Amino acid sequence: MGFLFRLFSRRSQCPLCFCAAEAAFGRVECANPVCRNFSREFHDRLAANHKTARSPRTERFRAPDPVSIRYRNYLGEGKIFTASRASLYAKNNHIMAVIEPYGGSVSLCRDRITNLGSLGPVPQRGER
Numbered sequence: 001m002g003f004l005f006r007l008f009s010r011r012s013q014c015p016l017c018f019c020a021a022e023a024a025f026g027r028v029e030c031a032n033p034v035c036r037n038f039s040r041e042f043h044d045r046l047a048a049n050h051k052t053a054r055s056p057r058t059e060r061f062r063a064p065d066p067v068s069i070r071y072r073n074y075l076g077e078g079k080i081f082t083a084s085r086a087s088l089y090a091k092n093n094h095i096m097a098v099i100e101p102y103g104g105s106v107s108l109c110r111d112r113i114t115n116l117g118s119l120g121p122v123p124q125r126g127e128r
């Protein structure tokens, strides 16, 4: 099963926590240890890939000037993301942010961010 999953899976984002994940057959394997979709196998493989990757992004991403974003996902579960303040920008009804620990960009629905007011001014981008 693991082999077949790997064969057909594609890299995506976990719908629960927005961490790096792989999806196939309607199943999601997530690299986030605290997530319900967590897969130890995928986590270890991702870590191994990171070590051999040429990009300097082999370390865990540490957000400079970090800001905490409190978020309620579609299951009503509360999440807290740590994002780089400089990475925040608004696009339509979403806030884009580069988050720890993977340094990936996520798109967060404004209506689900419960501490929007404490994020300060978020520059607008992408509307033309």
Ligand SMILES: [Zn+2]
Binding pocket: 014, 015, 016, 017, 018, 019, 021, 030, 031, 032, 035, 036, 037, 038
């Ligand atoms: Zn997840």
